[in-house]
Amino acid sequence: MSEKSKGLSKVEEICSQRSGRAKELKDEGKKIMGYFCIYPPLEMLSALDLLPYRILGDMREPITKADACLPTVVCPFDRSALDLGLKGKYDFLDGVVWAHVCEVGEKTAHVWRTYLNPAYFHFIDIPHTIHKPAQNQFVQQLKDFQKTLMSFTGKKLTSEMLAEAINAHNEQRSLVRKLYDLRKPDPPLISGSEVIKTLKAIMSLPVKEGSELLREVISEVGERKDGVPFRPVRLLIWGSIIDDTPLIEMMEELGANVVMDDTCVGSRAFFPDVKLTPDPLEGLAYRYLVDLKCPRTFKESTYGETKKDYLTDLRSRFSYISDYAKEWKVSGVVLQSVRYCDIHGYEVPGLGDYLDSVGLPHTYIEHTYDERSLAPLRTRIQAFLEIIRS
Amino acid sequence: MTKVVIMSDGGDICSQVIGPTGAEHRRLANRVMQEALDRAKLSFPEISYVVATGYGRLNVPFADSEITELTCHAKGVASLFPEVKTAIDIGGQDAKGLKIKSGKLIDFVMNDKCAAGTGRFLEVTAATLGLRLEDLGTISAKSTHRVKISSTCTIFAQQEIVSRLSEGVAVEDVVAGLHDAIAVRVVGMTRRLKIEPVVVLTGGVAKNTGVVKAVREKIEHEVFVPPNPLLSGAIGGAILGRDIVLGALKEGKPIPKKERALEEVTFFN
Amino acid sequence: MKDLGEIPPEAPMGGMPKPVLLMSAGSLCDARYKWFQALGRYLDAPVWVLELPHLGVKEGLMEGAYDQAIRFMVEELREFVGFLEKLLGKKMDWDKLEDISNDIIDMNRIWYETNELRKARPCPMHSRDFWTCMTGCLYPAGDLKALKKMYQDLYDEVKYRVENKIAACPNEKYRLVFAELPPWHSLKFFDRLAERGWSFVVESWAYHPPKPIDLSQVKDPLERIAKFTYQWFAGYFEESEKQGEQMGYFGYPYLEYARDWQCDGALLHPLLSCRTATNHLMYVQDRLIQKSNVPSLVASGDIVDLTLFDPEDTLRRAEAFEETMDHYKEVRKKEGLGW
Secondary structure (H helix, E strand, C coil): CCCCCCHHHHHHHHHHCCCHHHHHHHHCCCEEEEEECCCCCHHHHHHCCEEEEEECCCCCCCCCHHHHCCCCCCCHHHHHHHHHHHCCCCCCCCEEEEECCCHHHHHHHHHHHHHHCCCEEEEECCCCCCCHHHHHHHHHHHHHHHHHHHHHHCCCCCHHHHHHHHHHHHHHHHHHHHHHHCCCCCCCCCCHHHHHHHHHHHCCCCHHHHHHHHHHHHHHHHHCCCCCCCCCEEEEEEECCCCCCHHHHHHHHCCEEEEEEECCCCHHHHCCCCCCCCCHHHHHHHHHHHHCCCCCCCCCCCCCCCCCCHHHHHHHHHHHHHHHHHHCCCCEEEEEEECCCHHHHCCHHHHHHHHHHCCCCEEEEEECCCHHHHCCHHHHHHHHHHHHHC | CEEEEEECCCCCEEEEEEECCCHHHHHCHHHHHHHHHHHHCCCHHHCCCCEECCHHHHHCCCCCEECCHHHHHHHHHHHHCCCCCEEEEECCCCEEEEEEECCEEEEEEEECCCCCCCHHHHHHHHHHHCCCHHHHHHHHCCCCCCCCCCCCCHHHHHHHHHHHHHCCCCHHHHHHHHHHHHHHHHHHHHHHHCCCCCEEEECHHHHCHHHHHHHHHHHCCCEECCCCCCCHHHHHHHHHHHHHHHHHHHCCCCCCCCCCCCCCCCCCC | CCCCCCCCCCCHHHCCCCCCCEEEECCCCCHHHHHHHHHHHCCCCCEEEECCCCCCHHHHCCCCHHHHHHHHHHHHHHHHHHHHHHHHCCCCCHHHHHHHHHHHHHHHHHHHHHHHHCCCCCCCCCHHHHHHHHHHHHCCCCCHHHHHHHHHHHHHHHHHHHHCCCCCCCCCCEEEEEECCCCHHHCHHHHHHHHCCEEEEEECHHHCCCCCCCCCCCCCHHHHHHHHHHHHHHCCHHHHHHCCCCCCCCCHHHHHHHHHCCCCEEEECCECCCHHHHCCHHHHHHHHHHHHCCCEEECCECCCCHHHCCHHHHHHHHHHHHHHHHHHHHHHHHCCCCC
16 A cells, blocks of 8 residues: 555545555454444444454355355345455455344345354354343453454453544544535535445444545545535435445436435444443443444334334434434435345334435435446436425 | 437427337437437437437436436326326336425336236237237226236236136226236335325326226326327436526526437447 | 224134233244344234344353253243233232143143154154144144143054054155244145155144153243253254254254165255245255255145145156156165164
8 A cells, every 4th residue: 555645535545456555464463343234333342452444245256156155136236245245355354343233134144154264253143122131242242252352363452442442433433424524515625435445445444544635635635625516415325235336426426415414334333422331332232233233123202102103203213314414414314225234124114214204305216236227217316306306 | 118208498399209129129219319309309419408318328328427217207287287296107117106295206116027017918918918009998998897917926926817808808807907006006106105186196007997997996086198108218318407507597508518419328238 | 094903804713802911932033033023013912032042053052051051941941930920910829830831731741642653654743733732832722622632642643553564645655854944835736746655744833742751740830841942952952962962953954864764755845934844954964865855846835825835846856756766765775864
């Protein structure tokens, strides 16, 4: 990696060869730990001087090998990630940590472990609810994770080490929130594609290096003139993972700036902080189980309520989205999901009803996590923008 | 099909032409345009503004702007039926459901992935039956015992038709079954928008009285069909183009035109 | 749509009454809780999600993990009881719960032992009977004592058949395992295979009772329920670990079935409308052939769309599959696999 590139050009450089820095550090003796989805607590990896490296798919690469292990009718993102694994593209990982985010994710974990058999593998169970016993269970899950991590690294993981890592990650999160502040002006100072690339880059770097890169991007973007052109519609994009830019670029071409997201290479992964608790695992467990916003966790307005009021329930689950819409001055919401994602799919009708109730226009699109599958969506997105503008 | 509608500043239709379809014909949209110009006794430079819509909209070299067929259809249908709330368009390649409020598109659903529930479904199955597309409506009117076509897939439906005929089922009952299958599919899709009257059916398939009847049965409301159901998208496009021009003139701004040439459409350039 | 959220007029027995509670579970598939949550659109009924830990094999065997999982489930069940008492305005009848849970556990044990008897050659009970009889255990309702007696009678009958070598499939030529949900609409299909000497001796892991454990010393009925339920997963962890298998439930049980029920082949039935129940079948197919030299015949189908299952085509392929099974029988013999 060139020493000279900074800020967004460095982001570009990292995204063109995402594992570059990890492999460099591996040569220096650092252990690289792949993680899947946003639920494994990264702080526990950073605290042990392991590099947390997000396992992603590649929507530009046809799936070939994974078709021998998972049927085509399951999450194409999971299939793509597994496919890259089977093709040896994650061979530089010293270990992998996976969490029970969803049913297909769970099975993919076991398939990965079977066929790729990394030196270290840990599967964290995540409860489906945020009930008190579920929170306790998650703390215990993290304790077991801590045990296997310590035996893998041969190091003790103390509360002090964890607290330090929590601070480092919280700092990175506050920088990401600052980056998102730059999306608030009209036109935004940074484009939706640039944000995705930046976040993808920092998900491939040690936490402090990632924060440094964020600082560079923030200062560069804050100073540059005419970075992003004015576009008549400001969109928020919600849903399953978006780890590449074609969809965002299509929206930009059609006259919309994507100024906010609720996706997991996005605000969902970074917005909530971890609170420092006497036992740091408790703060971690709370943040990852309760504060993360993925629909994989069952949430309701009142724990154990015996009466259901639909709109109250929707408000408790989705009001943060209309808060985002207000703060980022959003004129429409694109709900998107990869095909066969049950947890996002089931969320759509309710979220649609909620957005209707607050008067936010929305549309739902589904894709197969394949660059080529996006073209037919063009008409839908364009018509949606026409509706907003009319 | 390539359709052209030329509209005057007063909103009158000066000419309308429906040209042939097919990959080669589509490329020659400029010829359909020329024919429309000839009929209206106009020359191309006299046209103030051109809107392109539909699948080929991105590649029309003589258009000033492109607007989706969804917005254009809604506009066109609302100009013909001002009270419309739900419009269903069944074209040759896709089917759309539109939710319209005060003449404006507010929501939509579409099927552009699969031939089932589109005109293509009827084309393929009519060919299997050795019938002409335009005769299907009249034939189905004779049906007394409509059969149920359970396959939603066009290819499987074809096989099902063959096996039904070999069982001795009357052709008209099979055709009525096909109409019913299309209606089930399209109305089912449109239900996601909550169907409210006034309901309008457009697109080439709306010329088939058998499908109209089947859609009416499913919706349990009157279903209106414009006199020329193929043209509502083009009419809508013309109205939107006219709105753009009149809006610019009203504000004293130049008409937002593009460099355009009445040339062949280029695909895959 | 006017009838959304209403009971369809043609529903059997007048349809289900509007529920006072939607009880869902986070077990195995996401639709179980996400669908019930989405139903809130039409039903103003509260939703309760029951918890079941989903540990990996290695994690599930870590020191203290089992006890913690049970503790978690018991606490959740206690919360649930509190919720039910609030919702229904009455107290839990603990004696009744004790009685019901003991009956269910007992019933499942008898049913488990019945299925153990199917290891005999020739197999005394066929899959078709399994599918007819499994509902009582899996969805216990009505008079449990009568149900338990039914299972006891069934056990006695199957035992009698074993002792007298009465085969379910008169010319048992091939012994097969079936997975997962059967083509309910075409169960007759199994009869056609039986005519060819195909005997389905064991089937779908999730529909089989868990391996019985002694719960007589467990005082708290909630703990008994938790241990009984978790056994569906944990019952396979130790063996799975010994075999170096990672998918402790959904995957590994089929290796055990193939070995203990001495299967020549597997019939796998992937479904589009129940993907969770079947998206591991490719993996199962691979594990079976890799580890045990047991080949699989894959017949795609569906439990909703009948047209996706083609019995004629499957029968044609079944004929060819017999050669495959013959071949692997020889392979297993050479490798000393014992069946």
